[in-house]
Amino acid sequence: MLNTSTEREIKVGRGRVWAAWNDPKEVRAWLNLIDGEIPSRPGEALRWQFNRGGRIDLVFTATLREVVPQESCVYDWDVPGNDEPTRVVVTFVQVEEDRTKVQLTHSGFNESLRSRLEFDAYDHHWWHYLERLAAYLEHRPFQFHKTITPPKTGIIPLGVAPETGMVVADVAINSAAEFVGIGPGDEIRAIDGIELKEMEDFHRWLDDAEAGQTATFTLKDRTVELVLRPFTS
Missing domain, CATH: 3.30.530.20 (START domain)
Incomplete structure (x- = not known):
């Protein structure tokens, strides 16, 4: 267990x-x-x-x-x-x-x-x-990790396992992820060459990312280029 x-x-x-x-x-x-x-x-x-x-x-x-x-x-x-x-x-x-x-x-x-x-x-x-x-x-702002305003991918993860990478539960409507065709059930194995073996891998990458940056998402069956968007509350 x-x-x-x-x-x-x-x-x-x-x-x-x-x-x-x-x-x-x-x-x-x-x-x-x-x-x-x-x-x-x-x-x-x-x-x-x-x-x-x-x-x-x-x-x-x-x-x-x-x-x-x-x-x-x-x-x-x-x-x-x-x-x-x-x-x-x-x-x-x-x-x-x-x-x-x-x-x-x-x-x-x-x-x-x-x-x-x-x-x-x-x-x-x-x-x-x-x-x-x-x-x-x-009475202070919520701190995500390193920043209060991380860039947005629009991905809503289910979780990460070493054999699947990050499994997508859903994506935000009209988000960067939806724009490039990422959807529920997709398995994201790596981002910019960084393998996803646990959720922290995704968030450590996001900590250093910036809005406007183009990132390479390696999925189980394809590769897509996603442009990160600014944080919105």
């Missing part, structure tokens, strides 16, 4: 962090959800619904299994490719009066290709979600 963990120290007190994690209005704000359900009692459903500009929405579903107010939440998290739900545990540790450490573990991914692709995406994106929470509570 595959497991991932991450943590983020946030410069506000634990009660404030707990409220932002569990209040439906606030969760929609810091995650930029288009819709969602936020559970408060064990047995209730969680649903996070995003749209990244593509033709399909990204929807996460789970069930809240355990909750200790201001200390922890445990979820049975649904992951395509897994027969059984995975397990997400979020703990809130007060480091100082105005400083809280949020620790998150996600375990139980199996060895199927779909589950491994999902694992790779979660392994990368949980850090981003906690950074979104921190930025919201600290």
